[in-house]
Amino acid sequence: MATRKKNRLIMRQVGPIQAADVTFGDLTVIVGPQATGKSIFLQTLKLVLDRNAIHDTFKHHNVVFNGNADAFLGGYFGKGMAAAWQAGKSRLQWNGKDCALPELARPSKAKQRQESLFFIPAQRVMSLASGVTQNFGQFNYGDPFTLRYFSDAVHDLLQNEFGAKGELFPQANRLNDTLRRPITEHLYGAARLAVDAKDFTKRLVLKVPGHAEGLPYTAWSAGQREFTPLLLGLYWLCPAGGTTRRDAIEWVVIEEPEMGLHPQGIEAVLLLVLELLRRGYRVVLSTHSPVVLDLVWALQEFKRLGGTEADVRRLLNLNASAYAKELGAAVLKKDLRVYFFNRANAVQDISKLSPMADEAAEAEWGGLVGFASRTGEVIADVVNRAASRPARKRRANPGVAAAPVETPAQ
Secondary structure, three states: OOOOOOEEEEEEEEOOEEEEEEEEOOEEEEEOOOOOOHHHHHHHHHHHHOHHHHHHHHHHOOOOOOOOHHHHHHHHHOOOHHHHEOOOOOEEEEOOEEEOHHHHOOOOOOOOOOOOEEEEOOOHHHHEEOOEEOOHHHOOOOOOHHHHHHHHHHHHHHHHHOOOOOEEEOOOOOOOHHHHHHHHHHHHOOOEEEEEOOOOOOEEEEEEOOEEEEEEHHHOOHHHHHHHHHHHHHHHHOOOOOOOOOOOOOEEEEEOOOOOOOHHHHHHHHHHHHHHHHOOOEEEEEEOOHHHHHHHHHHHHHHHHOOOHHHHHHHHOOOOOHHHHHHHHHHOOOOEEEEEOOOOOEOEEOOOOOOOOOOHHHHOOOOOOHHHHHHHHHHHHHHHHHHHOOHHHHHHOHHHHHOOOOOOOO
16 A cells, blocks of 8 residues: 655644644544634634635635635634734744745635535534524634534535435445444434425424424434534545545544534444545544544554454444444554644644553553543542551441442553
């Protein structure tokens, strides 16, 4: 298999980002607290890759900036975000070439105008107001471009490609059964995702046994509302038929895929992420979920210790179908990377995710397992104190003697 080109994005002194130097793998996971610059970083990746396509999209929707860089940056990142770039201090470099956000605020002379990165934003639930998809023009100036464009893509998918279909999930020709079953079990249950067009508006509903009209969007669970636009985005990336990928798209960014989901629902989403990798997309995730890093850590250990596709299937609770075997074998060949964004510090490469690492950022997986580790230590101390009390005091507090506590290490 041919080695892929390593892509590297460097940003310094841009908004909350002090210093970020990220070399992307096939799957790159970004972790860190809120307001550490993760979204700015990922939106900048989109801008350096799809500069002309973004300008063309604004122009197509009659959004004109007349060469005003601040206006463009506010329209792209969000109102007021032009101040994130500080002349003389901020730095941006893509694959060894220096550039600047104000420079990217104008189209380049390059002939390449096709989109190469598809962005599924954290605010994706806003793309389905009351279960109705929103087009680009229904948002306001200052709403991030990535949200507006994602919403427009989902709107086009629903109005055109799925226009004549009443049912969106499950579909036999969309996603393998291995991927559909966990979605059914952990996200939709007996409900079926459908389009209701009876009021001359295509509105998403959940068809539930015993409910003739279908549940309206506002009656869904929070997890179902968060997952459905993500599912539609994945439908867009995984066309029906023999087409492996969508047009010229090479990259996929998904912000916080775990939002609103139970851990088993997150596992179902991660299977979809692995499907994107199998299809050859480069995938970048931002996350606050230890479940995501559990998977990455396990895959890293499998690669280090000579694990097999059967180990991957066991981890993901998959049967021995031909598809599942292919998926397991494919992900073991992928380059996996993890970066930790922190306030007032340089971004750290914590890809090994070693619990024995000297650096707390790596040992605690960017803070995602820090509380669990601390809980285990405190409980162990309490157990040891209880065990060291004189017998008479322990008898006076029979609950201590009767209910020994096991620490995670046990």
